[in-house]
Amino acid sequence: MxxxxxxxxxxxxxxxxxxxxxxxxxxxxxxxxxxxxxxxxxxxxxxxxxRQSLQFYCSLTIPNLSPLSQVVPNINSFHLYRLLSRFQQLSSLSLSGCTELPDSGLNPLQYFGSNLQSLYLDCCFGITDNGLSLVATGCPSLTSISLYRCSITDVGLEILVKACKALKDVNLSYCSLISDIGIRALSRECHEIQAVKISFCRNIFGIGFKGCSQALTFLEADSCKLDPEGILGVVSGGGLEYLNVSALSSCIRGDGLAAIGAGFAMRLRILNLRMCRSVSDESVVAIAKGCPALHEWNLALCHEVKLSGWEAVGFNCHNLEILHVNRCRNLCDRGFQALRDGCNRLSVLYMHRCCCVTVTAIELFKYIRGNVKIKEEELMYIGPKWPFFR
CATH class of the missing domain: 1.20.1280 (Monooxygenase)
Structure with missing residues (x-):
């Protein structure tokens, strides 16, 4: 051999x-x-x-350290240029927590951002519309961007979406200068948009979503000021599967949320109405009838939901598996019985401090529906983690 x-x-x-x-x-x-x-x-x-991803270890992203022990690096254009010139195949870049980063710090993206698909600028307080213009010029392949607490306006957002038409996931939470004008541009230009986060954007009323793409499946609008026409705009695309309008402002009263059940939200699986204190029986009845795919529904602290509302939930929500009724003042024994006798697929009931439900009614519920877990802890967040953001 x-x-x-x-x-x-x-x-x-x-x-x-x-x-x-x-x-x-x-x-x-x-x-x-x-x-x-x-x-x-x-x-x-x-x-x-x-190397496909790069994340700076700034104050926002270092786990298990106290704020006093963290040193936020002073990231500037020079640092970013050297790193991006070294790692030229990045698909994901996180600058979250670089609170002192100015617009000029994003200049290198014009030369090395063509492959970027995900960009995170959370709490980059120095980033304005000028910075977004640089992103728009250098990152045409973006599909995901997070602008949490950035000082941007509708002008910058419109520039971005006109250049980055492939955007699927956009986080605008706490961007207080964004209004329905910017949202309308986003809906009009980005036909593949799947997820939008606008929590605490008090200048957005929802009408900018009117005629949005069916691709929009996820909307976080916690503590916003959506009005009835805006609610109709939000669901108009027909593709929503997750909707969070918890702590909705006083713009919505009575049957203002009934538009959710108007026939556009047939695919809706998770609905969070927590702390929508004025939501009425009319709205609950409409939603129960018009959203047959509901899997989880949070009605905690919805004090105006009364007997007819609870009966509608029990009679119509055949696919409901998780229900939150914490501190609902007008949930009584008869309403509780309607939930017990209906909602055949119910497996988890979050219930705490429902003062009008007697101990006898609760014990009878446990006896008849032994497969349903009654939990007292109140969850602030419902549903799966947002699949489009970290």
Whole structure:
């Protein structure tokens, strides 16, 4: 048997770059991935080319450290330029927590942002419309952007969405200068938009969503000022599966939420109306009849829901599995009985401090519906974690 000569032997360093890149991407340990580039210059280049995400360890992103022990790095255009020129295949970049980052700090994105798909600028207080213009110029492939607490306006948002038409996920929570004008631009330009977060945006009333794409399946609008016409606009696309309008402002009274059950939200699976204190029986009846796919419904602290509302939930919500009724003042024994006798798929009932429901009614419910878990803890958040943001 003949053995090959030493000169004919092939080592791992002789592998082509695509093979080395495949090996690098298979490494699961951070230590191994970080050590990969220490082998030689060629392997360092492979490591740089193979890196797909970059996150700065700023105050917003360091777990298990007290604020006093964290030092927020002063990220500027020079730092970002060096990093982006090194890692030119990034698909995800997080600058969240870089509170001092100015608009000019985003200049390098014009040269190295073409592959970026996800950009996180949470709590970048220095980023304004000018910064968004730089993002729009350099990152045409963006599908996800988070602008939580940024100082942007409708002008900047419109510039962004006209350039980044592939956007699917947008977080505008606490962007207090955004109004329905910006939302209308987003709906009009980004036909693939799937998820929007506008919590605590008090200048958005909802009409900007009118005629939105059926692709819109997820909307977070906690503590907003949506009005009845805006609610109709929100559901007009017909694709919503998750809707959070908890702590809705006083713009909505009586049957103002009935539009949710007007026939556009047939796919709605998770609905959060927590602390919508003025929501009426009329709205609850309309939603119970018009949203047959409901899987989870939060009606905690909805004090104006009375007997006819609870009876509608029990009689119509055949797919409901999780229901929140914490501190509902007008949930009485008869309403509780309607929930017991209906909602055949109910498996979890969050119930606490319902003063009009007697102990006898509760024990009877447990006896007849032993498969339903009655839990007292009140959850502020319902449904799965937002799949489109970290």
């Amino acid at each position: 003949e053995f090959p000569c030493d000169d004919n032997r092939i080592s791992i360093v002789d592998l082509p770059e695509d093979c080395l890149l495949a090996i690098f991407r298979k490494l699961e340990s951070d230590t191994d991935r970080n050590s990969f580039g220490l082998t030689c210059h060629r392997w360092l280049q492979i490591q740089n080319f193979g």
